[in-house]
Amino acid sequence: xxxxxxxxxxxxxxxxxxxxxxxxxxxxxxxxxxxxxxxxxxxxxxxxxxxxxxxxxxxxxxxxxxxxxxxxxxxxxxxxxxxxxxxxxxxxxxxxxxxxxxxxxxxxxxxxxxxxxxxxxxxxxxxxxxxxxxxxxxxxxxxxxxxxxxxxxxxxxxxxxxxxxxxxxxxxxxxxxxxxxxxxxxxxxxxxxxxxxxxxxxxxxxxxxxxxxxxxxxxxxxxxxxxxxxxxxxxxxxxxxxxxxxxxx
Amino acid sequence: xxxxxxxxxxxxxxxxxxxxxxxxxxxxxxxxxxxxxxxxxxxxxxxxxxxxxxxxxxxxxxxxxxxxxxxxxxxxxxxxxxxxxxxxxxxxxxxxxxxxxxxxxxxxxxxxxxxxxxxxxxxxxxxxxxxx
Numbered sequence: 001x002x003x004x005x006x007x008x009x010x011x012x013x014x015x016x017x018x019x020x021x022x023x024x025x026x027x028x029x030x031x032x033x034x035x036x037x038x039x040x041x042x043x044x045x046x047x048x049x050x051x052x053x054x055x056x057x058x059x060x061x062x063x064x065x066x067x068x069x070x071x072x073x074x075x076x077x078x079x080x081x082x083x084x085x086x087x088x089x090x091x092x093x094x095x096x097x098x099x100x101x102x103x104x105x106x107x108x109x110x111x112x113x114x115x116x117x118x119x120x121x122x123x124x125x126x127x128x129x130x131x132x133x134x135x136x137x138x139x140x141x142x143x144x145x146x147x148x149x150x151x152x153x154x155x156x157x158x159x160x161x162x163x164x165x166x167x168x169x170x171x172x173x174x175x176x177x178x179x180x181x182x183x184x185x186x187x188x189x190x191x192x193x194x195x196x197x198x199x200x201x202x203x204x205x206x207x208x209x210x211x212x213x214x215x216x217x218x219x220x221x222x223x224x225x226x227x228x229x230x231x232x233x234x235x236x237x238x239x240x241x242x243x244x245x246x247x248x249x
Numbered sequence: 250x251x252x253x254x255x256x257x258x259x260x261x262x263x264x265x266x267x268x269x270x271x272x273x274x275x276x277x278x279x280x281x282x283x284x285x286x287x288x289x290x291x292x293x294x295x296x297x298x299x300x301x302x303x304x305x306x307x308x309x310x311x312x313x314x315x316x317x318x319x320x321x322x323x324x325x326x327x328x329x330x331x332x333x334x335x336x337x338x339x340x341x342x343x344x345x346x347x348x349x350x351x352x353x354x355x356x357x358x359x360x361x362x363x364x365x366x367x368x369x370x371x372x373x374x375x376x377x378x379x380x381x
Contacts, residue, residue: 207347209279226351
């Protein structure tokens, strides 16, 4: 089996990388293995893994677009969640699968739980879909273009978040919060996203900006959490005034 | 899914934080502030328990209470008291920073963090003559 790489005839250096491997049919637990890679300029981690495939080292990993658009090649590189296609190879690098999810094999994790969680959150516009015309504020359009539509759902932010260890944690995590913020600002959505956000633990975010630090798209999900919080505060204040109107107190 | 899977050990955030500090990795200012907020919170909690323990000597009578108070009039303890004031100011101001950040999303994290650190140190220095 061969990948897309041209044969490397004149490498600039020989790099050694360590990969945490796990084959459920053979291994009882994950273990580290070292590999030598002939480095050429601008070689990425994905290309290094493909080189190993060409050499008969069938290390399981996910990759699709190879241009940081699909987010499928997220892994722990030197202990930090990053996209393998967006990271240049370095000597003595360590590659591990994301620690938030169960490892299926080598660098491939079971991320079906993400789809299950997204279904559970119902993060699509819910409400009156018969409405033919609606106004979209310019700010919402701008947010969709600059923030919401740019999230590639690579889960790097979920991996980095200190307050969200898994899908059942008190705080659902930065990526889900961003997606929640996206649907909350959708003009057709009439679902109570403020209440949903509170149930999803938006108040547990500690504003550490770790999610923004690791985001390959340079997004800041923590700011979306703050926006949801502001919506919740505004909603609560409105409720107080409604109470006054109703009771006359 | 009926596939055999494995989790590899995931160190907690505090452990990851100190590991990153140890290797000299630069982190976002928010991460430092969060860690310091936790540490200062724990210090204040410890002080609160110590404070209650000290005050409890009043239950044994006025003499016992005054004897305990006399023990606390030492330069080392006074210095610790100044440091405690600094910790309390930092904890309070950092909490205010988080509220400001929540209310005004576009506020500058780094400027606020540096500002609160400077204000905490200034207030602590001003408080020195009042403690000694």
